[in-house]
Amino acid sequence: MSQFYDAIVIGGGVNGGSVAYQLAKRGKKVLVLEKDRIASKASGAAAGMIAAQAELQDDDPLFQLARKSRKRFASLAEELKDLSGVDIELINKGMYKVALTDQEVHEYKQIIDIQKRAGEHAEWVTGDEVRKQEANVSDDILGAMYIEHDGHVSAPQLSQAFIKSAAVLGVTIQEFVEVQSILFEGEQVVGVATNEGEYKAENIIVTAGAWSSSFLRQTELDLPVYPVKGECFSVRTHQPLLKSTIFSHGCYLVPKKGGRIIVGATVKPHTYNQQVSVEGVAGLLEKAKHLLPSIGEAEWDQTWAGIRPQTADGLPYLGEHPTYNGLFVATGHFRNGILLSPITGEIMADLIERKEPAIDVHPFRLDRLTATNV
Amino acid sequence: MSQFYDAIVIGGGVNGGSVAYQLAKRGKKVLVLEKDRIASKASGAAAGMIAAQAELQDDDPLFQLARKSRKRFASLAEELKDLSGVDIELINKGMYKVALTDQEVHEYKQIIDIQKRAGEHAEWVTGDEVRKQEANVSDDILGAMYIEHDGHVSAPQLSQAFIKSAAVLGVTIQEFVEVQSILFEGEQVVGVATNEGEYKAENIIVTAGAWSSSFLRQTELDLPVYPVKGECFSVRTHQPLLKSTIFSHGCYLVPKKGGRIIVGATVKPHTYNQQVSVEGVAGLLEKAKHLLPSIGEAEWDQTWAGIRPQTADGLPYLGEHPTYNGLFVATGHFRNGILLSPITGEIMADLIERKEPAIDVHPFRLDRLTATNV
Amino acid sequence: MSQFYDAIVIGGGVNGGSVAYQLAKRGKKVLVLEKDRIASKASGAAAGMIAAQAELQDDDPLFQLARKSRKRFASLAEELKDLSGVDIELINKGMYKVALTDQEVHEYKQIIDIQKRAGEHAEWVTGDEVRKQEANVSDDILGAMYIEHDGHVSAPQLSQAFIKSAAVLGVTIQEFVEVQSILFEGEQVVGVATNEGEYKAENIIVTAGAWSSSFLRQTELDLPVYPVKGECFSVRTHQPLLKSTIFSHGCYLVPKKGGRIIVGATVKPHTYNQQVSVEGVAGLLEKAKHLLPSIGEAEWDQTWAGIRPQTADGLPYLGEHPTYNGLFVATGHFRNGILLSPITGEIMADLIERKEPAIDVHPFRLDRLTATNV
């Protein structure tokens, strides 16, 4: 027996939740299918940085996407809290991208110029100025790019907030359901077959992170998305050691509510293994102690890992299938999945409604790396 | 080697945290000593109801205290979020105190009259009106006292928010430190001896819940405070089953963020045992299924218990020791520890500063049940 | 880049572990691929009963299989402990299959006759005799079939013991690897394609429980295996409430080490959802209180669920693919996965080695329900 929906979202992570939420706001009847639990993969593991400027360096399409998405968080936080009661723990206390070598000093100053030209705030601060604001950081910090508008949220809470708000708006959430294949009539999507039966819809959105490309194999579209493991740990103190996020080469320190700091993240491509390695912990620990010596006195909290989806050219995929109507994909956000989730939901809802998105999504189309004529 | 403080708070629960926070706001140097972890006892276990009107029935001193305290939550939520980043999850969607028997109908209508005369909002709604607002509740509900201004917070989050905000304001938090005795010079408090050494202060505030009276034994004051175990469980759904709190004889259902419902609580006096009994779960489960039949379809979440401090006359103790200067006690809040925590912090800070509290605290003085002349 | 193995086991549950272990003992180079963590599904959730006689009633092929498997546990426990250090917690204190109605009395007496004729020990004991041995059970128990040789192990520990012993013998264990397809050359298995690359082997054994049939879809063999959810909870006491297992219609009580009792299990077919429902807990709790009234005083421990593989005719599948050489399947053990795991490992190893198994496996062949000529 089948049930009919306007849209079926495959994957209950932060982007699946955002898509479902935006569609529900527009009155659509939506089903979210998640093979495990909501936000059980990368979305539940992310440190939650909204690092549009710290992570991205060139004034390119991804940077534009990130800037636009970052702007959404303040109002989104209120909306989602009202609907679901979930606080996404938005903290907007700026970010220091710190330089430990002369080369990084040089490089970051150039990035500041690029970003200023692009209309964003960014400024160079000396090591002493950093330490004036953040008394506990290392004397080895030579200076930093200070980014006033980068911040962070709780990734698990944001993911839950999207899903729970979507549910309040009528979206059906099914956990532990695996999609086995997408169903077509000719070149039109008509539903999905799952291990618990079939569901009908004329729009399917694949938001399954590093697992996304497997759903497209039957369509002969080989989407070059691959997994990149990231390991993290966290610590706790009563008196906060940091106010702003400290971002450096190979290690970031994100000061969460109540004196918790998340230290992340390793970058281990081509594995789906979610175990935290001893070597991963040891490497992060060494870097964290270098950046913030007093972290040694903090309480050890926990470790975890997530599997992030990366693409061959580093850009996400946001678009409709080149051949099949109604088959949409949003994946490949790599380390920017949390940051990009608000705009991803909007773009995908626009595409499904056949509206022009607020941003040019041509650079993110699905056939950009495989098609011969574009 | 001793360290000097303006005040030492014994007990890192919600009321200890509130006292420390209020003192810190007034510029005091404060130390909180907790024998286990912060909020590891009743404060971490409470369902978090702010039930000034549902729990209390007469226009008496406790009711006045509760009303005043309830008013503090809206601004407190903002303050604590700003300082610590912790959201106390304040939800103000009203409470239905539901009647399942004709006698309860009669009784609750009388309480409404009392509370209206006391200047509070309360109204009678029929069973059908309840079900119109809350579609999932039982057909056996004959009607309810609807209390617009009762709500709830997250008890663990509120406790953390107080402590972490206090820490941000400079309060020192020491976990795993047991106070062995209070130190006096004549009739003046001068500090405490702990299992990790002595700390000096001219003000000591005992906020150790059901464990409070042991600290007073050396002062020959026998405070009749005793433990009452309360067991709870919680369930989860994606689509919320409830919007408002449902309060009934022997069982309440508190709808938390994201579709979680806390079901509480048993009342088992004279034990410090924090284990959840099978019988306790079974009894609550039966009552919850009666009130909200569709709870059967929810996901089982978890069980826990807390040990609440009750007093011989049902009123909390908020005051200074009748003999010893600088020795203060705030305990005996029973099921209202979360509700009363804001005002408790203010009152105790006033008393320590030798200011007149905003409310008459004579009914809560320490020697009310033992003194011969008052 | 491929790696070569003698055999690849798909699924790291108790039967996958047993197969890998038996193959390793015979000197084979084996790889176990598990999509999640070892024993994360049914094998980690089972109550661990070795209920050859309590679960099975007729002297049929499954009963023969179960009897043979049960005999293996004593020596297996020693072997696995020696190799891996893991104690499988084998307890052989008998089982009471209790009758609560006259019809059950009649029925169980008949089963005793059948089992005696089959050469097994089983005897009828009166309600009072049961209560003489087990003082805490209900007065409503009219009598019981007493089965001396049924017992139980720890299902999670047995699963770990197989896998860890296999690892000690050289088997490679890969977690978080999903098999995407089985690779063939003509009608010969040559390996598997996974989300982390290809692995080569001439023998593939599918031991993926309720997820097994999906791996066969590409071979056009439609194996009628479906999931059946079972929910459980456990309780604890210091003084044990039970010595023997109590087995009744719809509820069993399994006394584990150290005073823990597992209460199981619901039977909910056709879902892969691993959530524990409130209704499931409530139903088991009511039955458990009826069988063992003093369970009310025990401490509540935890709840969980597992997804067990059932087949259309109730018999497991143990055999080679009717068309493809080297493709083996062992699944469909339903509630007997733990009990049947020792013999399953032996049979599959025999089949792979082209040896005659110690038991006639014709009733368990893969094409028995689909083939036209057998």
Place this chain on the structure above:
Amino acid sequence: MSQFYDAIVIGGGVNGGSVAYQLAKRGKKVLVLEKDRIASKASGAAAGMIAAQAELQDDDPLFQLARKSRKRFASLAEELKDLSGVDIELINKGMYKVALTDQEVHEYKQIIDIQKRAGEHAEWVTGDEVRKQEANVSDDILGAMYIEHDGHVSAPQLSQAFIKSAAVLGVTIQEFVEVQSILFEGEQVVGVATNEGEYKAENIIVTAGAWSSSFLRQTELDLPVYPVKGECFSVRTHQPLLKSTIFSHGCYLVPKKGGRIIVGATVKPHTYNQQVSVEGVAGLLEKAKHLLPSIGEAEWDQTWAGIRPQTADGLPYLGEHPTYNGLFVATGHFRNGILLSPITGEIMADLIERKEPAIDVHPFRLDRLTATNV
């Protein structure tokens, strides 16, 4: 209302459990009072080494005590398994006390001589011989003292096994009960006052680890016992990295069942704080990587800390109070609490029964450091 017992044990750790178990075997009616949960402090945190020879160096009374206690484990493991079902996970695969400096080489060779003269097996093995047995250890190991008869158990399981076996033999176990004072009539113990009422007994045994001396304060006996925090972490692999225990200056690696390794332990005196510090983890991690480079590939498991009781002269206290009849103390076992628990139970039971213990306990008497004439 009081209840009468032959003996009351204060403290439900491994030594309290052992005393209760030995008394129960001798037919005594025993009550164990534990303020938290069974084995919630040092006993649940220990790595479980039975390192009579690796930890102790001189042929002194403590060494004699340790040797005798070590011999008990084999038969004890069987007894406790039979009674409680709990496997204590005794592993007797020897221990390498490894030398990383020439000075350690010299020192350990001398210890070998001492221990051989004392009748124990111990031998020097070269670095290459160590690596022949343990292929993964560091090339920096110059050699090792190999101790055939040292091994390890699971400390949490041993603690549970004692308590649960005691319960099976009729001992009453009460958790969450705090003893407030010991009751005397003249110089005879008559019971205890607790936060849940009084219990009567003519023998009280204090086995409260680092918390023991507080119970004696009322007797004017100042027992110099102080807390020493030890932090640990553990890792996991499928293929075991080690067979034997590796013991070095400041770090030991204990290979547990199923490929788990416990890495311990820091030594931080004079704190009861059970938090694990980032610095503690970092220090152990560095040492562990030095000893066993391939630990980097293992999976990170968990961290924890325990508070061990040390004494001023390094010897445990095992004896009766010098003034009060019936008041016994067994504490101060420091890092040897697990190792010494079997003999501790026997000695204390002998003392209570007024029998001569199998070993001279004069060196462990309570007044050895305070009395003027002994």
